[in-house]
Amino acid sequence: MTSQTDPRSIPELALLGARCYGEAPAIVDGTVCLTFTEVRDRMLAVAASLIECGIAPGDRVALWAPNSAVWISAALGILASAAQLVPLNTRFTAREVAQVCRTVDPALLLVANGFMGRDHLAELRSESPELGVTNNAVQLPLPGEEHRPEWDAFLSRGSKVGPDAPLARIASIGPDDVSDVMLTSGTTGAPKGVMLRHGATLRAYRTLNDSYDVRQGDRMIVGLPFFHCFGYKAGWMLNLLGGATTYPLAVFDPEGLLEMIDRHRITHLPGSPTMFQPLLDHPRRFNYDLSSLRVALIGGAFIPVELVRRLKEEIGIERVLAGYGLTENHALISVSTPEDSPELVATTVGKVIDGLEVITVDDEGRPLPPGQQGELLVRGYLHMSGYYGDPEATEGAYLNGWLRTGDIGSVDEKGYVRITDRKKDIYITGGFNVAPAEVENVLCACPKISQVAVVGVPDDRMGEVGAAFVVPAAGAAITPEEVIAYAQSRLANFKIPRYVEIIASLPTNATGKVRKDELRARHAAAQRAR
Numbered sequence: 001m002t003s004q005t006d007p008r009s010i011p012e013l014a015l016l017g018a019r020c021y022g023e024a025p026a027i028v029d030g031t032v033c034l035t036f037t038e039v040r041d042r043m044l045a046v047a048a049s050l051i052e053c054g055i056a057p058g059d060r061v062a063l064w065a066p067n068s069a070v071w072i073s074a075a076l077g078i079l080a081s082a083a084q085l086v087p088l089n090t091r092f093t094a095r096e097v098a099q100v101c102r103t104v105d106p107a108l109l110l111v112a113n114g115f116m117g118r119d120h121l122a123e124l125r126s127e128s129p130e131l132g133v134t135n136n137a138v139q140l141p142l143p144g145e146e147h148r149p150e151w152d153a154f155l156s157r158g159s160k161v162g163p164d165a166p167l168a169r170i171a172s173i174g175p176d177d178v179s180d181v182m183l184t185s186g187t188t189g190a191p192k193g194v195m196l197r198h199g200a201t202l203r204a205y206r207t208l209n210d211s212y213d214v215r216q217g218d219r220m221i222v223g224l225p226f227f228h229c230f231g232y233k234a235g236w237m238l239n240l241l242g243g244a245t246t247y248p249l250a251v252f253d254p255e256g257l258l259e260m261i262d263r264h265r266i267t268h269l270p271g272s273p274t275m276f277q278p279l280l281d282h283p284r285r286f287n288y289d290l291s292s293l294r295v296a297l298i299g300g301a302f303i304p305v306e307l308v309r310r311l312k313e314e315i316g317i318e319r320v321l322a323g324y325g326l327t328e329n330h331a332l333i334s335v336s337t338p339e340d341s342p343e344l345v346a347t348t349v350g351k352v353i354d355g356l357e358v359i360t361v362d363d364e365g366r367p368l369p370p371g372q373q374g375e376l377l378v379r380g381y382l383h384m385s386g387y388y389g390d391p392e393a394t395e396g397a398y399l400n401g402w403l404r405t406g407d408i409g410s411v412d413e414k415g416y417v418r419i420t421d422r423k424k425d426i427y428i429t430g431g432f433n434v435a436p437a438e439v440e441n442v443l444c445a446c447p448k449i450s451q452v453a454v455v456g457v458p459d460d461r462m463g464e465v466g467a468a469f470v471v472p473a474a475g476a477a478i479t480p481e482e483v484i485a486y487a488q489s490r491l492a493n494f495k496i497p498r499y500v501e502i503i504a505s506l507p508t509n510a511t512g513k514v515r516k517d518e519l520r521a522r523h524a525a526a527q528r529a530r
Contacts, residue, residue: 009173009198011047011080013240014040021216021243027236028264029069029248030144039072039240046077047166048158053108053136057082057172060104060181060388062133064088064097064120065112067226067248068143070151072236074110075226079179079198082169083107086181086193087227090115091432091492094123096191101131104181104193104388109137115250143250175199181388182229184327184433193388194327196229200382204332205238207353211321211335212268213295216243220268221260223249223275224431229331230299234270234323244268254278258288265292272299272431273307274462280310295319297335298345299431305346312342324349324417326405328397330382333358333405334417344416352415356380360410365399370413373420377402425516427456427464432494434466439487439495443468446486448478453506453514454497457523465498467523471505478502499523 007013017026018040026036034042055061061078063085065071078085086106088097097120101109113120125134139150179201181193212234214220220239224231226248236246247264249257258279260266269276276298279285296317298307303322311317319338322345325331334350352358359367360374368374379402386394397404406424411417425436436454443452451471456464472478480500487496501523507515 007202008175009079009170009177010179010201010237011043011076011170011173013202013237014043014076014080015170017240017243024217024243025245026240027069027072027246027248032069032144032146034069034073036240036243039076042073043076043080044163044166045155045158046074047080047169048161048163049154049156050077050081050083050108051165051169052157052161055081055083055107057169058178059083059107060086062086062088062101062104062106062109063111063227064090064092064109065140066090066115066143066250067222067231068112068141068145068250069248070112070141070143070145071226071248072246074140075232078110079173080166080170082173082177084178084181084195086183087232089183089227089432089492090225091494093490093492094120094127095490096492097124098128098131100183100191100193101128101133103191106133109133110140111137112140112142115142143248173198175202178385180232182327182331183227192390192393195385195388196327196330197385200330201233201237202241203355204330204353204382205233206241207355208234208323208332208335209238209242211319211337211350212238212297213319213338214238214242214244214268218242218244218267218294219247219264219292220244220270221247221249221257221264221266222270223252223257224270224272224299228431229325229327230270230431233331234297254282255284258282258285258290261290261293262288267292267294268297269293269295270297270299272463273303274430276307276311277461280307280314290315293317295321297321297323299323303346305343308342308345320345322346322348322350324419326378326403328384329356329378329380329403329405330384332382333378334415348416348418350417352411352417356382358411358415358417359402361399371410373408373410376405376407376409376411376417376419378405379403427466429456429459429465429494430462434495436466439466439468439491439497442490443470443483443487446478446483448473448476448482450474451506453516453519455516455519455523457499457520459498466495467499467501467519468497469501469503469506469519469522471503501526 017036021036027034141148179198222235239246321336323335336350408421409419450473457467459465483500507518
């Protein structure tokens, strides 16, 4: 930024952006184009209306909507009211959202009702009529829209508050105050609200930008979901910090993305391997000019070396970076440096950022020498403020002051991190974390199912997908198609198992624990036999 004063909070960043970058374009969402000044004004308008609605500092406000200009305005307004933002996954079913609401108890829900043809509010009220938050939910415009009668009526309420109240709220926010309650799944499958802070967020992503190189006038398509730190903090928030333009992408379409890169001369593209691969392989890629792309940031523990090489050699991207983080550590632990080779980018998840320490430990928690494989632990200024309302889980996330990542890997003497496996049961499909325990709990509620075990298995396109091994209830018969249909009615689509096998019993060890390694091997053998 071109100021000697660093912002203390995320909404203060938006105020500073308006002063520094003024009428430069900040967000382009279809026909909606907002300058940095307009982003500030919309933030203050949303904050004023929230204050008039009775939102108090420290309240939680949930935001259930796809990537859009309005998402950014709403999120900044929530933060500017000194409330805590709770972003909800747009793929969540009503059942999952109800579970989150019972966990973090939001005072208000902002929802883009009608996105992808879904009546979100009707679904939520039908699923959990006891949830009071649905009674006064505020409906947002959809992507590419600025106005809806319900949203305009909500914004009109702010006129009763006056312009000084939101500014006073922003001034009251300190760097150690909680900014967001980000949802993550543990091995139990129960959602946990990770409390992150304003100051740590700003410091972390300013550090990330040493490698990412977002500059004034740059242009970034953000197709990664805003409800995830990658799309939010390393996406539109970092663009506010650097003076770049954000192009929100609500629905991934490879050719549409190619056309946007060409037409808007996009310079930065963050994504997962599952987003970059379809671009490279698209039959009409050569119809588009992609030469404006300067930097690509790839999230994910496993990145093919060939993907990095192709991005550099076929498209001409000068800087391809890998990154690694953990929601509980403000979603940032390591990132590649600009000098790293394609092999280093693909075989590591980057170098530990300044201000953090990463070590590995054995099964007894004893530190291991550099380069030796074990569970990765991280220490530094980015630790979460805890899981909302769950001190027991918060305590269990640490070992002697080090945050447990649940990932198995190594860190060498130069600080480069390699991930080889996951100690916790979670797998990642298309960039989304899936807790097998959650899927298992849902499927076990089916009267035709006695037992089920879910594992993550390799997939060329998605990285990993779920494979479910199902034991039918006594006297019952069930098909894989029925299992999938049952899951589809109760889970977000990325959590639905891709493969289902009906088996007589689950393999267990001497203590009765399911041998998931055997199930993975069984699936691999079946795939090889095809």
